[in-house]
Amino acid sequence: MKQDITKLASSNDISQFLYNIYNKLYEFWGPQHWWPAETKFEMVISAILAQNISWNSVEKAICNLKRANILSIEGILQTSDEKLAELVKPAGYYNQKTKRLKEFCNFLKKEFNSDLEKLFALDISSLRQVLLSQKGIGFETADSIILYGAEKPIFVVDSYTKRLFYRLGLIESEKISYNDLQAIIMANLTPQTKFFNEFHALIVKHCKEICKSKKPICNKCCLRLICNYFNE
Ligand code: SF4
Structure with a gap:
């Protein structure tokens, strides 16, 4: 190095x-x-949406999810792919991001009983490993979630x-x-x-x-x- x-x-x-x-x-x-989000869940969702796009576009997509009252694990899982894609469209790559959001929410539900705090209770190294094992979550997104969501020093x-x-x-x-x-x-x-x-x-x-x-x-x-x- x-x-x-x-x-x-x-x-x-x-x-x-x-x-x-x-x-x-x-x-x-x-x-x-930072991070400009009202809840930790919003922080995580906006970090996933923020990939390859400007922050203004992410804000529009988050605003749509809030207006539709589906900015929650169940809200996202119970929304059809078509509807969710329409709502996150401002954040670009909307079909791919729809899939990523659903996969991540499913993972939280199955592995952590829909409790973000349980995920965040992992130590930094395990948390990073778990996040990186999710499709579409790279180093920057994983570390942003660890720093700004889990509030751990990376x-x-x-x-x-x-x-x-x-x-x-x-x-x-x-x-x-x-x-x-x-x-x-x-x-x-x-x-x-x-x-x-x-x-x-x-x-x-x-x-x-x-x-x-x-x-x-x-x-x-x-x-x-x-x-x-x-x-x-
Ligand atoms: S190149 Fe150096 S001096 Fe110029 S704006 Fe960047 S940090 Fe500042």
Whole structure:
């Protein structure tokens, strides 16, 4: 894994660098209040719907499910595939997502007696394994559910994290694997749910607003003094 880390040789350097990034982002943006959901079940459903789609689209689909009064395990299971697909249509890939929602609700009903808290009572490693065994749940979705639903300390990585840490000079390539980048980050931070919650949300906010994919707005960026990309 060492080859993925650039100029920051020692573990202390990496750790300080990460805390420095967090402090600057928090000072600049303030608290992000993630995950925006009224219940843990809504959080999980929105995480499954959020795959490959913008958050606005997820919100529309969740709104439809609430209006139809079916945002519950039984509500989803008792709704026909056609009707459910129509309701989640704004979130894209609606036939596939309909199937995923039904499969997940069936799994919760059969394996955990329809009790999300029983699933969340598993330790992080078992919970991750169980979530990843569900079709259509990948690393990012599983870890989002663990962090924001089960409220357990795991660092969520996404394409924003890879872009930001690459530009800042922490990693050598944006092509680093999900698990390798997560391992680097988690080996250098004290695992705390609230901190990981806020850090991931701040990275997403910063990359959406400032460190954009094509034209980063470096002159407005609170990280420019410690950024490789800006100082090259
Ligand atoms: S200085 Fe530019 S490239 Fe570096 S983190 Fe900020 S916006 Fe991104």
